[in-house]
Amino acid sequence: MNKFIFNDYFHEPQGKIAKRMIFKSDNVIAFVLNIAKGEILPGHTHLESTLFLQVMEGNAKVVTDGNETLLQVGELMQVDGQESLQVINVGEDVLRLYVTISPMGSEAFATDANV
Template identity: 30%
Template structure:
């Protein structure tokens, strides 16, 4: 068993969003993405993967294949790896996403930012 406090992984940077790895086992990785207001995750794909996310704090606009959806604390989302994915914290408070990526496409997706 492994136990951690998610709060320890909710770190912020004034210049860009932060990604902190919580767990990595085999081809799965779990991490937090933390955003100050106005920060965003650029559009990208996760080829051959499945991405699951839950909004822990705040919210913003999730864009999947060019379609915008507002998400808020408590929302959960599943994305196929071929779908183009981005997030923009459009709110006035910080946002934190809890993300699980299965079948990691390559090591770039399993690193802290």
């Protein structure tokens, strides 16, 4: 059992995006994406994985295979890995998303990052 505090993973992006890993195992990874105002997580896929995105702070426009969905605090979205996924911060502040990916897929997805 592990206890985590979301605020420990909330960071002001120095550039566009600050990704902070919370948990990693063979079956799942969990992290917080901190996306600066007006910035975009470019379109990409996660192949055989399933993703869950939950808005912790801010407002997002999520584009999956060309379909746009607005998400606000407290809302959760499931995305199949083969769907193209793009996230746009449409709010006035940093967008903070809690993300899980299962199974993990590429090891490249399982590290902190600053973009």
